[in-house]
Amino acid sequence: MLVPVATIPRYTRTAKVLHWLVALFILANLVIGLRMERFPGYSHKSPEWNSILFWHGSIGAVVLWLAVARIIWRMGHRPPPLPGSIPAWQAWIAHGVHGLLYLAMLVLPLAGYAHRVAGNHPVSFFGLWNWPDLFAPNESLRVLFGTIHVDLALALGALLILHLGAVLKHLVINRDGVAKRML
DSSP states (O other): OOOOGGGOOOOOHHHHHHHHHHHHHHHHHHHHHHHHTTOTTOOTTSHHHHHHHHHHHHHHHHHHHHHHHHHHHHHHSOOOOOOTTSOHHHHHHHHHHHHHHHHHHHHHHHHHHHHHHHTTOOEEETTTEEEOOOSOOOHHHHHHHHHHHHHHHHHHHHHHHHHHHHHHIIIIIIOSSTGGGGO
């Protein structure tokens, strides 16, 4: 059912800006992260490796802080309601996927940070400062947090595919205005 654009309740401008900034940084970091192990001249000691890790970690910190900003903003600004034509089970899944996306946006960068600290590596924010080491180096924790970080990145990728699939469904099949709320 085609919904007139003027009748679609929309997210606030701030919510849209935060959404698209987070999306941009997450996609950039997923691409960087997926390429890291296959980076030309790959070696944990090479300047190229350190450079790409520098950008990956710094962008991850930006994602974390933008996610926190989104959560704070959302606490005071309710999202527009879903149309009544959306079945309850689909609304439940949509809310669940959004909740998992927020969880991943918070935990994934923290796991990356913990992985680096546990490996006794400084964690820089775009060369402006180093984040504090909140615990002592520990090889077992390094491996654990590295595994969590990679597994969460893959889960985030799957959630993003699911999210984009739903967006396309609402744009192309349902044409119900749901996806246009964030455009």
